[in-house]
Amino acid sequence: MKKHKSHSRVLMPFKENGHSHKKCLDSALITAEKTCLARGVRLTRLRRRVLELVWGSHEPVKAYDILDKLRDEHSGSAPPTVYRALDFLRAEGMVHKIESLTAYVGCGEPEHRHIGQFLICRACGAVAEMDDAEVRELLAEKADTLGFHIDREMIEIKGLCAACLTENI
Template sequence: MEKAFSQHNHHHCQASAVEQARSLCEKEGVRFTKLREQVFELIWQSHKPITAYQLLDQIKDSDFSATPPTVYRTLDFLLEQGLIHRINSLNAFIGCCHPGDRHTGTFIICEECEQAEEVNNRDIRNVIKSVSDAHHFEMKSYVTEIYGICPQCQSTASEHTSEGNHA
């Protein structure tokens, strides 16, 4: 899967994620039903985290009739399979860039365009583990969310700033 903050063919990115999800579900012996696949595709339609109710609205526009419990059960399945992550502060979901590799997420989230990117950084994991160990705390999982401005939005902001200086 491609990085959110880089130029890439997102259609290929999404198709690759769906194919990996199908393959992992088959390997694990679990069903990747049409509804599960549709929810997964909707999550991967962009690199912006999406809420359960946004998913529900989009599903209602399709052939499926889904209720909030159905969407939440589907999201629980995708989380259990390691195919998506939950962005806690946004109460939203995003596709996992490393499915099949059980891990907790670190995300950088742009405050301007709202895109998010999963970051796999050993240093962050080591610091969190070190802090947990120092406090004799048995860590089960963690999610790290880092907010800021992505390169594209920084570039756009600097273009607007430089245009303003020439007036």
């Protein structure tokens, strides 16, 4: 079995000028639907709606902000409504939790399960996701020298994105 060279991939880039978020959102929803269908799991209306709300922007969204919107639409919504949907979406890799912000962000590539590396702009709040094999390999190597076996990594990097760097001179 040939192992292809591992690339640095950007799953969800920072939005550029002219970013059509409507298209971005639509495509995320379509991918989610296809992926759920293929996996035989159910993207119910509620789950779809929560995913839509998470994808409302490229900024991480708080669970209770989602809840507020759900309540506007359906008075029976309560914290478990949101957390169950988020649990499902996270389990299916469609949403990631940004631990350092206790907030949730859509995943740009849910088809194959992974946990990426997040770049969080402290100025505009946007989050980009990388899935870099070199980083993963280096960490595995380092952990290995301590005899540690990695199951799961969480990498959240804060700083300034290119656009905000330019603006703030």
